Amino acid sequence: MRLSQILIQTLREDPADAEIPSHRLLARAGFIVKTAAGVYTYAPLMWRVVKKFAQIVREELDREGANEVMLPIIQPRELWESSGRWERYVTDGIMFTLKDRKGSDMCLGPTHEEVMTDFVSAQVNSYKQMPVNCYQIQDKFRDEIRPRFGLMRGREFIMMDAYSFDADKQGLDVAYQKMRDAYCRIFDRCGVDYTVVQADSGAIGGAGSEEFMVIADSGEDAILFCRESGYAANVEKASSRLPSAPDGGEPQPLEKHETPDVKTVAQLEAFFPEWVAGRMAKTVIYKATFAEEEKIIAVMQRGDLEINEVKLVNAIDALNVELASDEDIEKATGAETGFAGPVGLSEDITLLADKSLKGRANLLTGCNETGFHCLNVNLGRDAREPDYHDLRLARAGEGDPETGAPLQEARGVEVGHIFKLGTKYSEAMGATFMAQNGKPTPFMMGCYGIGVSRTPAAAVEQHHDEKGIVWPVPIAPFECVVAFLDKKRKEQVELAEQLYEDLRAAGVEVCLDDRQMSPGAKFKDHELIGLPIQVFVGRNAADGKVELLIRKGLQKTDCSAEEVVAKVCDALAAGRQ
Template identity: 50%
Template sequence: MKASRFFIGTLKEAPADAEIVSHKLMMRAGMIRRVAGGIYDYLPIGLRSIRKVEAIVREEMNRAGALELLMPAVQPAELWQESGRWEKYGPELLRLKDRHDRDFVVGPTHEEVVTDIARREIKSYRQLPVNFYQVQAKFRDEIRPRFGVMRGREFIMKDAYSFDKDRAGLQVSYQKMFDAYVRIFTRLGLEFRAVVADNGSIGGSGSHEFHVIAETGEDAIAYCPTSDYAANVEMAEALPPQGERPAAAEAMTKTATPGKAKCEAVAELLSIPLTRTVKSIVLATDSEDTGTQVWLLLLRGDHELNEIKASKVPGLGELRFASEAEIVEWFGTPPGYLGPIGTKKPVKLVVDRSVAHMSDFVVGANEKDFHITGVNWGRDLPEPEIVADLRNIVAGDASPDGKGEIALCRGIEVGHVFQLGTKYSDAMNATFLDENGKPAPMEMGCYGIGITRILGAAIEQNFDDRGIIWPESIAPFEVVLCPMGYDRSDAVRAAADKLYEDLVAAGIDVILDDRGERPGVMFADWELIGVPHRVVIGDRGLKEGKIEYQGRRDTQAQLLDAASVAEVVIGRVRPAKAV
């Protein structure tokens, strides 16, 4: 590729609405341009990287036995009504009507469509297992699209769906996809972790997320440095404290705490550790039969509520935070001084494991400006009936696998694999005839990779003050040739053209910058774009038989013999295929 025939749209400054590094650099490097909120054009240089990601994904999906197809972006509402997600999915589902006033959606995902394919095409156990996948644009109407391709409304996704005759078969298919994802992200050249995750709105019985490790990641990941354990903080189990609960040593006392509504302020006033305080979180559930039920969740003062864990407590599946009016009705006081002793109306008590192990702790007195100190289970409060893991795990906690302590890092989710089971096949009557000639529901798995999101995640992990530093496998070009005075020097032009031809013949993805730009402009453009290998050809160096080479991560350039520069560069780009 010659730069004069390519579109290079670099910018000196990022637009004002670009918030994070990847968004700024993709805009400045001429990879994307905003069309509307969360919707982007992918310019030629950005599309080249996308196609390279897609190629790796396709190769590994095919290697794992998946079969590529293509499903429609616009889907009939009837399928979503069958699955029950027409009502449940929420406003992110873009709904529309055709000219005949029939309802459709712009697909955010394709479980319904692929299940419809399976129920129409698969009749016998002899046709199973099968795994269909596609690479396609999706649309999710995010309430606040931001961060460029990291949280856009339209994005490119690889989604795959496996169908098996039984649970054992699903687990085999799931493991094949898990292993394929490990190969994909390894080949992409990214530092990543596979973590146990929540299934969310997709449903099913088990899942893993694949996260690119980056300080700017939205997700917190708990992992054990001395074992293979890793989980999204939402799913990481906080183990119960070890040993016996300490015996009571203080009398229960109502204590004035004027203006101290937070646990931190109470601990400071009373000169006690924050770990001696207990915070009260009031939730509510609504039922047509029984009306509103108010729940009081107790957590240690230094811990944070994990809403996903709380939602798994029986009865709290449809939880919401109680209103201030409800809090006053049930507790007799506004938030800030709430506790389990002396509530105005009965509440359902759920106690975190850490709190169930505490003694001589401090709770709100259900009276403004007062707390109760020296509270103990079995003496001042009945032993808790419902004890659950309600909190986010923190660094230093015991690892759930018992092999060390937890550490935390940040990650960007770029892939997710789910064991769906029969959630969709039951709802949509996707059955097959088993070995005994009886109908049985298909066991499903689904497996997604955010193709365009990978670009943003890769940049968040690989950049410096000059621009992007692409992993070689997904860089828009592998090598850039920067001739000094290409339009003025016959020797430079001849050497550049010869090197270009040699690299192209060796299968190297190379671009020759023949624009005639000044060296500073050329270097700034290609460092911003992030091409991994740069070769500079100039009259002075050629007279000495030298050509300059520098890797994008190198701090200094090195001089190579002009006669062997092609061989050296090919060896750097393709170490296993060096000539």
């Protein structure tokens, strides 16, 4: 391929709207061009990257016997009503919807559980036909509340989604493990540093779920991990050993104290110097949204710990929770914000507590009266016993749940997610097969996604320097470029052409930079574009000498023309490690 024939337009300056390195560099190097908020055009070089990554995905999934199919982007409302998700997705505003000429509601597929389940259940009638695993690589559409970071969170994006169908739980476990193995091979192959973490299964639902995280400071997810034990979890899901707190001692009589304007745990610690946060219990009022109603609930947590809202949603099986407004709090507790507590709390309000409070004596809490707090509160004695759940947000520095070694925190970009869905969708949609016992049985499903446009962006996030992108060899748009520097020097042009042909013949994915630019401009351009191996044919061409640049580390070495093919191949092999 000749670069003079490839549409390639690099920018001298950083685009104004790019915040993180991958967005900035992909836009500046001309790989992506914004068409609308969260909607990008993939320029030729970017499309080559995406295709190469998609090919790795295909190869590894096909090795596990998965079938590639193509599902429709435009999907009818009825299909989404059959799983009960139309209402939810429309209410959340996450789905692009449209009407056809007859006025029928359609949507642009944000995900494909429904279509795939519908398709497979029509094809598979018997347990004898399973296991089945189908996947597609396709554009998906989500009207994200806040698209950002270029390809990281777009409204139109490319995703691989696979769905496994099994007759029973054991089959699902096998399918899940096969996909997990395939995912590991995929991310190993494309040269990103990733971690598999335990995850919350979120809106898609289901039992077990793990996320594949590319570690990067700009990642939108926080993960906690322990190198020794191998434990790793999304902070939404993570648990840890409970940090210790001073014992409350024997139950003491309840006391009520005036605490004007003392509202936060920190203020209480200052106000009651002998009461540390670990002996307090804060009571947070939430508004919980359920399918049929909204409820105000009270959630207690030890004063030195935080509430994990994802765990809270799961514990009460809500669609969503959010902090209650000051008005709602006053209505619910009769006191201003900052004085809520279990003592005297209306029976109408659900009271939950984190397990860290179970059995603890003599707590300091609010008492639902503005300007007062209670000392020596004993749950069950001075207030009703709450429902105890694990509602605690695990934090870095706390002990690994197994070994007790301190957990570390990192940011990650979620590039893959695998779920054991179970029968959630097949039951809702009535998708069944005939089981061995002669009864119609819902499919046992798994679903598996990879962000196909996001992963290369995550790779750039990990592999760049101050000059530009440093593509990992397996997903680089080309493995190597040969560039002459002075178009007027015939020997340069000829030698470059020759090396280009030699490298092609040797099976190297190489391009020839035959653009008419000054040498300095070419150097800068290639530092930015970031092809792994760069061969510059310059002033020593007449002596059969060229320069070899390894983009990673920018090591430049002189090299005789005869050695180029061997050295490039060696460097590529090293780059694939």
